[in-house]
Amino acid sequence: MSATRLIFAVFMAQLLAQIGAYTVPALLPIFIAEWGLTNTEAGWLAGMWAASYVCAVPILVSLTDRIDPKRVYLACVTLTTLTHLGYAFLADGFWSALVLRAFAGMAWAGTYMPGLKVLSDRLEGQAQTRGVSWHAAGVGLSGALSFLFAGTIANWSSWPWVFGGASLCTTAAFLIMVFAVPGQPAKPAGAVEASKLDRPPLFDFRPVLRNRSALAYSVGYGAHAWELFTLRSWGVTFLTFTAAAFGGGEGLLAPTSIAFVMGVLGTWSSVGGNELCIRLGRQRVVLAVMAVSVVFAVGIGWAAAVGYGLAVVLCLLYNVAVYADSSALTAGTSGSAEPGRRGATLAVHSTIGYIGGFLGPLVFGIVLDLAGGSGVTGWVLAFGHLAVVTPLGIAAVLYLRPFDLPGDRTVNGLRDPGTAAKDTANPV
Numbered sequence: 419m420s421a422t423r424l425i426f427a428v429f430m431a432q433l434l435a436q437i438g439a440y441t442v443p444a445l446l447p448i449f450i451a452e453w454g455l456t457n458t459e460a461g462w463l464a465g466m467w468a469a470s471y472v473c474a475v476p477i478l479v480s481l482t483d484r485i486d487p488k489r490v491y492l493a494c495v496t497l498t499t500l501t502h503l504g505y506a507f508l509a510d511g512f513w514s515a516l517v518l519r520a521f522a523g524m525a526w527a528g529t530y531m532p533g534l535k536v537l538s539d540r541l542e543g544q545a546q547t548r549g550v551s552w553h554a555a556g557v558g559l560s561g562a563l564s565f566l567f568a569g570t571i572a573n574w575s576s577w578p579w580v581f582g583g584a585s586l587c588t589t590a591a592f593l594i595m596v597f598a599v600p601g602q603p604a605k606p607a608g609a610v611e612a613s614k615l616d617r618p619p620l621f622d623f624r625p626v627l628r629n630r631s632a633l634a635y636s637v638g639y640g641a642h643a644w645e646l647f648t649l650r651s652w653g654v655t656f657l658t659f660t661a662a663a664f665g666g667g668e669g670l671l672a673p674t675s676i677a678f679v680m681g682v683l684g685t686w687s688s689v690g691g692n693e694l695c696i697r698l699g700r701q702r703v704v705l706a707v708m709a710v711s712v713v714f715a716v717g718i719g720w721a722a723a724v725g726y727g728l729a730v731v732l733c734l735l736y737n738v739a740v741y742a743d744s745s746a747l748t749a750g751t752s753g754s755a756e757p758g759r760r761g762a763t764l765a766v767h768s769t770i771g772y773i774g775g776f777l778g779p780l781v782f783g784i785v786l787d788l789a790g791g792s793g794v795t796g797w798v799l800a801f802g803h804l805a806v807v808t809p810l811g812i813a814a815v816l817y818l819r820p821f822d823l824p825g826d827r828t829v830n831g832l833r834d835p836g837t838a839a840k841d842t843a844n845p846v
Contacts, residue, residue: 421540421541421748422548423553424536424537424540424541424549424739425537425541425548425553426593427535427594427598427599428533428553429552429553429555429580429641430548430554430594431495431533431559431591431594431598431599432490432533432553432560432591432741433557433559433560433563433591434560434587434588434591434594434637435495435529435533435560435588435591436529436530436557437525437567437584437745438498438502438559438567438580438581438583438588439467439522439526439560439561440561440564440565440568441564441567441580441649442463442515442519442707443464443653443654444564444568444572444674445466445572445577445580446460446463446651446652446654446655446778447654447658447673448572448577449463449515450655453512453655453733455512456783456787457784457786457787457791457792458783458784458787459512461651461781461783461784462516462783462784463512463515463519464647464651464652464779464783465647465651465775465776465778465779465780466516466523466776467520467523467526468518468523468643468647468772468773468776468779469520469772469776470519470522470524470527471523471524471526471527471768471775471776472769472772472776473524474523474524475531475765475772476765476766477513478490478527478765479527479531479532479535479761479762479765480761480762480765481763482531482761483758483761483762484761487532487535487536487539487761488536488595488601489529489601489752490532490595490685491529491532491593491595492526492592494524494526494527494529494532495525495528495529495588495592495595496592497521497526497528498522498588499585499589499592500521500522501518501522501525502522502584502585502588503582503585504518504581505518505522506578506580506581506582509578515596520632522533523821527768529591530557530768531761531768533553534550534552534553534748534764535595535761535764535831536599537553538550538764539547539760543819545605546687546690546753550692550748550749550752551688551689551692551749552689553745554689554744554748555685555688555689555823558679558684558741558744559682559731561684561843562678562680562684562685563678563680563681565654565677565678565681566675566678567580567583567584568673568674569673569674569677570674571583593601620741625756625759625764626755626766627742627766629754629755629756630793630818630820631750631754631762631818631820631821632751632754632766632767632820633766633818634750634815634817634818634819634820635704635751635754635815636751636766636767636770636771637770637811637813637814637818638708638747638811638814638815639751639767639771639774639811640770640771640774641708641807641809641810641811641812642708642740642743642747642771642774642810643772643774643775643809644774644775644804644808645711645715645740645778645807645808646740646741646775646778647774647775647776647778647779648778648781648804649733649736649737649740650677650680651778652779652782652783652800653673653676653677653733653737654673654674654676654677655673655679655792656722656729656797657676657677657730657733657735659722659730659792659797660722660725660729661726662758664725664726665726666725666726666727666780667726669718671726676730678736680733680734681737683685683734683741684704684737684738684740684741684744685740685741685750687737687741687742687744688744688745688746689745690742691707691741691742691746692745692746694741695746695750695761697820697828698822699826700746700822700826701815701822702822703743703746704743704746704750705812705815705816707739707742707746708743708808708809708811708812708815709812711736711739711740711804712805712809713778713807714735714739714745714806715804715805715808716801717732718732718736718801719798720794720798722779722793722797732831733821750817750820750823751763751764751767752764752767753823754820754821755792778804780802782801782803785803786800787798787801808825823834
């Protein structure tokens, strides 16, 4: 199977598998009103998906070092379908929705990174980094479509139909993975026995944590995910508040439509960011993107005091900045991993990232409540906390100094990819 066909098949499967993932953030203003949620409860609802992901991903992704990741993917995309149906028929308040979101996060743990490993195990060199980039693009585009998908259906019918439609999409993802993506070929018996002798312990993450380059990209991804999940979870609610205060938000400028545009722009920003890394050097691009994001985090909340138009523009620009290092960081981790520990390395990467993805929306909601609710001061402080978190990613890159990948342009003062083996052996 050609690299292009494989990348396209996995891209489409991931797009359909995640199209319902952000329907809850898209419908959050409805749930806040209908179920009487506080901002903190809304933050829990938005973040629980990432929290349960963190619990499941070390096990599920590490297993892909031993078994075909396609098998893990198929089992978990089936669970995703069941959680959508459960939300459609069973969710009636905070606690039932929270439990279902937890199961959805566990299911995504077995589809996101295992889907990425389907590509990374079968591709090499620039095809591998571009496959990782397009995989991230499929996830980003599906996140964008989640908002448009949810907003469109909710405008025409009740919200449970949103999750019913999402279950049909995940069923299609299952079929694509079954019929369009080949399984890993079986190894000869002698090779299997030899590989068993050479296998590292399944859940021994210590060598992964000693890989300075991979760890740097993963910590950077944690700061990135904190910021990304916060903006994605609260963006619609922020725009809804601003529209109610100043007018606007109809038709193509509706908050869910703006969130869709944010996702589409973010997808291309993610792909473009990785291409810039190839041309300019990975460290340089990642550091520049994080610095720009800090500036937006400080300023975006003030749009709540100015008007809906400014809020839309700042959300779009901030979103582009946030996404620009997404696939660059993930490709950096994947490319820095030892081949025999790539699954474990991606498990650590995802765990760190989704811890940020859980804490970001929750801390945002807590800050809003502590500031007295959805007022201008609350939005300024809630977004402002991201300007404290993102520099942690900058510090990790500066301290751990990850190497650029094969195919990246090496820039002055940054380490050559040939130092990877040395870094892997050196403790942090």
